[in-house]
Amino acid sequence: MFGYFISRLGMFIPTFLGVTLISFMFIRVLPGDPIIVMAGERGMTEERYQEMVEKLGFDKPVLRQYWDYLTGIMQGDLGESFVTKKPVWDEFFALFPATLELSICAMIFAVVLGLPAGVIAAVNRGKFFDRALMSSALVGYSMPIFWWALLLIIVFSGNLGWTPVSGRIDLLYYFPSVTGFMLIDSLLSGQAGAFQSAVRHLILPTIVLGTIPLAVIARQTRSAMLEVLGEDYIRTARAKGLSPTRINGLHALRNALIPVITVIGLSVGTLLAGAILTETIFSWPGIGKWMVDSIFRRDYPVVQGGLLMIAVIVMLVNLLVDVLYGIINPKIRRR
Amino acid sequence: MAELSATPTKTENRPSALREFWYYFSENRGAVIGLWVFAAFVFCAAFAPLLAPYDPTEQFRNHILQPPAWQEGGSWAFPLGTDPLGRDMLSRLIMGSRYSFFVGIVVVVVAVSGGVIIGLLSGFAPKWVDTLIMRVMDIILAFPSLLLALVLVAILGPSLTNAMIAIAIVFQPHYVRLTRASVLAERQKDYVTSARVAGAGRSRLMFITVLPNCLAPIIVQAALSFSTAILDAAALGFLGMGAQPPTPEWGTMLAEAREFILRAWWVVTFPGLAILVTVLAINLMGDGLRDALDPKLKRS
Numbered sequence: 001m002f003g004y005f006i007s008r009l010g011m012f013i014p015t016f017l018g019v020t021l022i023s024f025m026f027i028r029v030l031p032g033d034p035i036i037v038m039a040g041e042r043g044m045t046e047e048r049y050q051e052m053v054e055k056l057g058f059d060k061p062v063l064r065q066y067w068d069y070l071t072g073i074m075q076g077d078l079g080e081s082f083v084t085k086k087p088v089w090d091e092f093f094a095l096f097p098a099t100l101e102l103s104i105c106a107m108i109f110a111v112v113l114g115l116p117a118g119v120i121a122a123v124n125r126g127k128f129f130d131r132a133l134m135s136s137a138l139v140g141y142s143m144p145i146f147w148w149a150l151l152l153i154i155v156f157s158g159n160l161g162w163t164p165v166s167g168r169i170d171l172l173y174y175f176p177s178v179t180g181f182m183l184i185d186s187l188l189s190g191q192a193g194a195f196q197s198a199v200r201h202l203i204l205p206t207i208v209l210g211t212i213p214l215a216v217i218a219r220q221t222r223s224a225m226l227e228v229l230g231e232d233y234i235r236t237a238r239a240k241g242l243s244p245t246r247i248n249g250l251h252a253l254r255n256a257l258i259p260v261i262t263v264i265g266l267s268v269g270t271l272l273a274g275a276i277l278t279e280t281i282f283s284w285p286g287i288g289k290w291m292v293d294s295i296f297r298r299d300y301p302v303v304q305g306g307l308l309m310i311a312v313i314v315m316l317v318n319l320l321v322d323v324l325y326g327i328i329n330p331k332i333r334r335r
Numbered sequence: 336m337a338e339l340s341a342t343p344t345k346t347e348n349r350p351s352a353l354r355e356f357w358y359y360f361s362e363n364r365g366a367v368i369g370l371w372v373f374a375a376f377v378f379c380a381a382f383a384p385l386l387a388p389y390d391p392t393e394q395f396r397n398h399i400l401q402p403p404a405w406q407e408g409g410s411w412a413f414p415l416g417t418d419p420l421g422r423d424m425l426s427r428l429i430m431g432s433r434y435s436f437f438v439g440i441v442v443v444v445v446a447v448s449g450g451v452i453i454g455l456l457s458g459f460a461p462k463w464v465d466t467l468i469m470r471v472m473d474i475i476l477a478f479p480s481l482l483l484a485l486v487l488v489a490i491l492g493p494s495l496t497n498a499m500i501a502i503a504i505v506f507q508p509h510y511v512r513l514t515r516a517s518v519l520a521e522r523q524k525d526y527v528t529s530a531r532v533a534g535a536g537r538s539r540l541m542f543i544t545v546l547p548n549c550l551a552p553i554i555v556q557a558a559l560s561f562s563t564a565i566l567d568a569a570a571l572g573f574l575g576m577g578a579q580p581p582t583p584e585w586g587t588m589l590a591e592a593r594e595f596i597l598r599a600w601w602v603v604t605f606p607g608l609a610i611l612v613t614v615l616a617i618n619l620m621g622d623g624l625r626d627a628l629d630p631k632l633k634r635s
Contacts, residue, residue, distance in 0.1 A: 011470075011473070014470050015470060015473045015474055015477060018470060018471065018473075018474035019474055019477050019478075022474060022478075026486065026490070029490060135365075138365075138615065138618055138619065138622075139611070139615060141618060142562065142566075142611060142614040142615040142618050143611060144566055144569055144570070144586075144607055144610045144611060144614070146569075146570060146573045146586075146589065146607075147589060147603070147606075147607025147608075147610060147611070148607075150589070150593065150596050150603050150607065151603070151604070151607070153596060153597075154596055154597065154600055154603065158596070158597040269479040269480075270479070272479045272482065273479035273480060273481035273482055274481075276479075276481055276482060276485065276574075277481070277570055277573070277574070280574065291482065291485070292485070292574060295485060295486070295489045295576075296575075303486060303489065307478065307482065307483075307486055310478070310479065310482060311477040311478050312477075314477050314478070314479065315477045318477075
């Protein structure tokens with residue numbers, strides 16, 4: 001197991017270096033002089049220009065610049081935002097809990113509905129339930145989520161008035177951020193109605209962000225279950241006279257979960273990409289919206305830092321999934 | 336024994352590859368429906384200027400935000416209503432199919448041809464080249480595709496062409512991995528060894544001996560990429576980083592319509608519905624293709 005872990009880590013480091021190289025190159029391959037581009041239409045004085053060149057280290061050799069960038073990253077230095085003048089690192093971690101909260105809720109939504117849907121479809125293979133569930137899953141999988149978000153807003157916010165359209169909580173409530181998770185903070189604040197408000201703000205973004213993972217998990221669970229249900233040990237369990245619930249729930253699902261866990265882990269990239277759209281539509285103050293806004297504001301240090309951080313998170317989760325996979329499935333380790 | 340003796344006559348009557356493919360494909364009813372919808376989509380894209388009742392950029396100032404024909408205030412002159420600038424929705428949707436089709440084709444062709452060539456090289460090259468290529472692909476895959484496409488477009492400048500380039504780059508690694516994996520599996524087989532012993536050169540081995548036997552999963556993936564490309568291009572258009580107004584691209588149309596969602600449902604509903612139906616049809620077809628082409632996944 002230890003050897004497996006080390007070999008997996010050995011693959012992680014070169015990829016990490018490559019990712020830093022890509023984000024390092026990002027500012028430098030922009031067409032034209034990046035400093036002029038960042039200054040925008042206002043332009044800048046010669047003095048300020050020199051100051052910027054020095055600050056960004058453009059006067060040093062490229063290799064030296066990369067080395068400085070890399071050592072900076074290791075110390076949590078991703079540069080400063082051009083717009084807010086705050087360190088990118090701090091901004092990222094101030095906004096990340098909002099995205100994390102939304103992603104966790106979306107994943108819970110997807111797993112809680114997707115797993116049973118897949119199991120029910122597999123058990124009723126070829127029958128009405130299977131067809132209905134799998135058709136819906138395919139529709140969900142094909143859904144342009146930005147449109148789905150607008151439709152939900154039209155129905156639930158516009159026509160029914162049940163849910164708010166944007167933000168994380170009503171402006172009425174104000175309390176200091178303790179954990180960064182609005183659901184927990186609103187409970188800790190003890191203000192009446194704050195928690196309900198936070199929940200109501202979360203519902204639509206959660207559904208929108210969770211739709212594609214839900215469809216993927218349902219489809220994957222179904223095919224994994226079908227494979228497992230054909231195994232000999234399931235026939236043995238049936239022959240022993242175990243109840244179908246026990247066979248499907250305990251014997252089959254347990255082994256069918258292995259590929260499903262991989263899919264859940266791999267959905268993290270999808271979730272973060274989906275967060276870009278979902279957060280933009282619902283004005284959710286997380287890193288997805290932050291990235292899009294920064295791209296439009298030409299705040300390149302933020303884009304560069306955000307790109308790197310997101311890639312590192314995706315890689316860390318993939319590493320974690322691989323290690324978990326090695327723990328659950330001993331066959332993988334021995335390869 | 337009876338079966339064995341019957342074998343020679345059977346091989347003579349063996350259905351052609353295309354017939355066999357159609358037999359498995361048509362067993363999947365969803366796939367056939369998907370194929371018909373896709374055919375309609377291609378027809379729309381091909382004859383858009385003839386089918387569209389008006390010019391998609393023509394503004395009818397007296398008919399701003401007119402509802403669809405079946406709703407009060409609508410007229411059959413504009414069957415699906417008009418947008419905030421008084422442009423005919425139906426004409427814009429029909430013209431929009433061209434952009435989506437174009438995006439799908441270009442992205443798939445670029446990503447598949449690039450990915451297959453790199454994958455073949457990787458499968459045949461010395462170990463260190465293979466490792467290098469695979470690490471580079473891992474690096475690209477570490478970025479969520481939409482984010483990487485968004486950043487690439489930010490570098491290249493927002494336009495439909497740049498969006499297509501960005502999406503094609505992002506999709507490439509999937510084909511590289513897929514091709515490499517099948518090449519590595521095929522290379523071990525006897526027919527490849529016999530071709531090599533017979534004196535086949537490396538490029539003949541790569542493109543003529545091995546490649547045709549690796550195509551099935553690549554074709555299935557290409558169908559699925561076609562739909563993902565349409566989705567991603569629409570998402571980029573929606574974020575203002577793809578096709579620019581007044582282009583009647585479906586995602587861009589949605590972005591323009593956003594502020595009217597509570598006043599005029601039709602300007603939001605139809606472009607999204609067009610995206611969903613097209614993507615769904617292609618995915619249905621993709622499932623059918625997988626059933627028909629990939630013997631391992633048959634009847635699952």
